[in-house]
Amino acid sequence: MKRYPSFLHYFSLRQKMILGFLLVSLTGVFTIALSAHHYYTKATSKDFYTLANGASAGLNNQIDQYLNSMAESTYAMVAGSLQLSGDSLLHIPDSYIIQEWLAGSIERTAQNRLQIENLFKLHITLSYSEIESMVLISNTGEVVSSRGESDAAVYRQQRWQEQPPQPVPTLLQMKQSRLSRIPVVPLVVPIYNTKKVKIVGRLILNVSTTEIRKIMGGTPIGDTGYFFILDPGDHIVYHPDPALVGQSIAESRLSPFSRIRPDSILTVDKVKFLTTYSASDFTGWRIMAVVPLPEMASGLHVARNSIIMVMLFLLAFVFLIVPLLTRALLAPVMKLNKNMREVRRGDLNVTVDVLPSRDEFQMLGNNFAHMLTTLNELIDKVYRFQIREMNLELRQKDATIHALQNQINPHFLYNSLDIIKSIAFLEDVPKIERMVGNLAAFFRYTAKSDRIEVSLRDEIVHLNEYLEIIRIRFNDRHIGKNYIPEKYMDVRLVKLTVQPIVENAVKYAVEATHGEAEIIISAYDAQDDLFIEVVDNGPGIDEERMNLIREQLSASGDDYYESPTPGDKSVGLANVHARLKLQYGTPYGLSVVSFPGRGAAVTVRIPMQKKKNVQANIKM
Structure with missing residues (x-):
């Protein structure tokens, strides 16, 4: 600043910006933009599709395996024994009650329902805690729920006996749990009679989406890109924003993404997104992958050689001109920033130099100095005014309280009452003596204003x-x-x-x-x-x-x-x-x-x- 003070002080900030940044920036920016745009877009799209398709297929496989293993874990239980861990089986005396109940070989009493409910609760506790509830439905419409009779009554109203059971596990449309108010996915598992090998009922596992969220959350895609899942009815099964889960995509803020096609570019609100999806044969779900095109930077290595050539040309300007400009331009700003930090810490006695100049930054520093002086004067005035006002308020409040106190404290002539009390004593009139004595004490108490x-x-x-x-x-x-x-x-x-x-x-x-x-x-x-x-x-x-x-x-x-x-x-x-x-x-x-x-x-x-x-x- 000492080397070029007279020269730079006579230029405006706009003139300094034109002189410095146009010479350094515009040449390099236009060269880089024209040479890299085409190759960057092409390479980015290709990398994304390869990455997203592989990731979504892997996620589909994980979810399928997870739901299949959950369905398989119930086979032993409905057949008559409960698999705990490894190869060991827990044999329960009433473990065949599900088969007997479905076959109608036992009475469907409240006690039998309670045994089945306890069997379900034991399975949930020992195997899959993310199962929100288990519901057993016979071909005749009889229902037992792990959540009790009130929950079973809801399923009876749906007339399941009119819906033909599927021979393999299937998924129903996701719904909100009536008890926990969280999204659950109903997994319907067919139950076969172990003797006649025919479907005698079905077991509904209401599975919390918590584990699905864990599976999906462990696979990021860029910084702002994400995966989301749609069921066959285009309802959102998973999304990073939990508020969207369960909504129809056409009725949500994701409605523009309902037009996603495999390996396509979709423009939403003037922003281009790279999109693709992978579907599951088991669940029928589609895992959609979405990422903003500008975020995918893997294609930059394609344009690296051209960018290096441009950067060498740009660096020549930067090293020659920018240091001179920044030294001149930023010195007043840095000083002003230092002074403002001191003021923020509470030091209002900061000394700011006031220099005549046409430089906008220096003019800003001058205005800050004048503002600081005015602020100190105002603070001093306000402080004195507040002290004076507080004293007046305290005096006014004290005077008001004393005035109220004095309103009910009239000072009667209780000395005269003492004389009357003495006469009543001498004349042997005890009631008058007691009344006058108490009245004198009453007035003495009220007359004290200290x-x-x-x-x-x-x-x-x-x-x-x-x-x-x-x-x-x-x-x-x-x-x-x-x-x-x-x-x-x-x-x-x-x-x-x-x-x-x-x-x-x-x-x-x-x-x-x-x-x-x-x-x-x-x-x-x-x-x-x-x-x-x-x-x-x-x-x-x-x-x-x-x-x-x-x-x-x-x-x-x-x-x-x-x-x-x-x-x-x-x-x-x-x-x-x-x-x-x-x-x-x-x-x-x-x-x-x-x-x-x-x-x-x-x-x-x-x-x-x-x-x-x-x-x-x-x-x-």
Whole structure:
């Protein structure tokens, strides 16, 4: 770059490309294309046909042998003994049951069917695990399946007795297994009577295509070429794409290949494919071979001599001109690439030289330098803005929570209540003394605004003081019952969560029944959350009020206190729900269920947060 800076900086990128690449590339490209095209195509086609025909014939032979061996493995079983391995035979006391069942010499009872099913399952386990199921069909249409009676019923509906059996194993059209939903190939094996040497039934082996896929997958043909198999009905038995298996080729995306002829070139979507196929006499299947013409490169050796001559001519230009051009052209690009890698690693303080130039690459580097400077400025501004915005949001949230807390924390003159309590004590009025004492404690608890969260234990103590007042009001009736386990007492929750819910139940359940209703408070945990339930057996919640509660609970914590009628907000369910959502997030809060005529239930969901401070047990 130092040797030719003034000369190259005054040329545009287009001019440099014309000067360099036209001189080096065009001469060689046209010469190679004209001399090699004809010979390359001819040699490639010949090599492909030789390779594909041999490979497809070999694959057909492997598949035929595989299916024949599978059919032969059943001969001993249906004749009366089961071949396990080598020359050893497993003799089963009931091994002749298939012959006897087909001949009708035994009753076709459920027990006999079960013995045949077990014989099939044993054969599948010991011989060919890829057999999905085995189905025995007599000439009279009686059916036994290794999959049980439900599978046998399906085959009975097909009226096999009306179809003449074939004297040799045959294949049926591939189908989807009803149980495993995988493609299976039905292999029908005739069963001969061992005494009269006549066909008395047939055995259907539903063979999974897994082994066929293994056989076909082990024989590649180029990088993108492939084999696929068609049955006599032109249904796809195998294809590298499993989604195509079982489809008719005419209705699939392979429909253009339905026109394949042996040793032919087929054009599909402007791409030429070398195609051929080989058919099997046993299965009737055709193994089709397809490969794109440009991929087959074996014919290149035919044009090698001419290509070498052209390459020698081309290399003379490359060694003389290309190094000079690449050195000048790529220096700014390499430097820019290095700078961009540093930026990708997070280093935004990369120094990029800005040089006046008409070179597009250098201009790109200059623009990158300006962009990096602007990006640093924007990041700095955005960072400061986000810090400021986060601080404002935190302050706003904290202020909102305190405002909600203060709404239900009026500071009453509980000192005066203490005086009333003392007078009641002196005048020997115990109910007034208890009520005023609990009322003073109630107001002291609500007036404390130093903490947003308290322990569940503190909430229950506060709730007991409130319920004591309610009991006195209703002649010491035991209205509320606490069934919260001790293990949850140290869980942290927003202050004044449980008492407003119980107060709501008192208003709409206990008062409505003149003190006859009961309130039960319980708790349980699930998925790291604590659920507190307040249930009453009052008259329930009417539909109009239930709709209002749902509307209030569906709003977010912020929406609840941004409504145009803040004066309507009360120390009720919506208020508690709003505070819980503001403190813990959207998943938490209240849910309400009403049972008209039987009561209502309110559930509080909070996260399981504990404070290591164990106190004495609290009981109602």
